[in-house]
Amino acid sequence: MKIKPLFERVVLESIKEENKSSTIILPDANLEKSQIAIVKEIGTGGNIDGEKIVFQVDIGDKVIYNKFSGHEISIDGKTYIIISQNDILGIIKEK
Template identity: 45%
Template structure:
């Protein structure tokens, strides 16, 4: 199935990483807080949103940092995605 976001929305997939504590214990992704680093998998067209011109600054494949509780989580074909507005992205990682 294919997702095509509308307006100024983007679809992201959270990046799960393992973390090692100072004492050497490996924490799997499920044992930590919700990750804030994600990969953009789809970008809306932008255009006129609420009477304002919105230019999309993100593209597919970008790594971004998002607000902790932003967006709507969905599950498609066994994969979890989040749909959120471009304004909920805090930073783009290079």
């Protein structure tokens, strides 16, 4: 079973960062606002306000997103987030 998000949305799978050599810590003030996840599914695309949706993230990308946006659901014991691409802040790239 999988979810195909509509329009500009993507599906993220929440992860807990465990990389020992390099750590990302979300500080107190924004602790609950930013989170890290893996892109699992890209939306159907199409147009919003007459402008074609362009995806800048790909399946497998590790991203930081604004936690207060999006909808969490749980399928088969894993937590997923359906979120607008615009609420993804950036892509985390290993050097």
